[in-house]
Amino acid sequence: MVMTTLFVITIPSLAQTSIVGNIQTEIVVPTTIAETELLNFGKIVSKSDGGSVVLSPKNNRVSGGNVTLTNDQYSAAGFVVTGLPNTLISMILPQSVQKIYSNNGSYELAVDQFISNIPTNGQLTNSSGKLEINVGATLNIGNYTSNPSGIYSGTYEIIFPNN
16 A cells, blocks of 8 residues: 655745726827818910919919910919917928819810928917918910810829828
8 A cells, every 4th residue: 555645835825916007098189171272373365385374372473485364363272271289280292293184174284383381391280270371383384276275173182291
């Protein structure tokens, strides 16, 4: 007969320690952008050779080449950015030529050299969280055969990277 001996060892339990952790978040006002004025070069009389129209962010319009500007309404594009007060807002304007098309879709004009009234490194929203942005560009008009009379329209994209 084999005898086994059983030993029981008791280890005293260690005291537990705990801590209460903290949790925090902040829900902020989302940044929104609204177009308040469209980029409108106005009415233009194009003669045989065409030319260009430069519209500045300050709403100054100058023609080049063989085009004449009328006393019609025109406007630099306008946008209102709304978000947190004193937030740096930057934007990326189109770097390539943007096309606008005649109302029947048969003809196109080129728009390029977009420029805004905010510096390339951005600008802070005001204490109310708003920033007004104006954008101008250059409209390039071909001769009358390639760009006959009509209404030309299109779109362009401005990117507001997360800051």
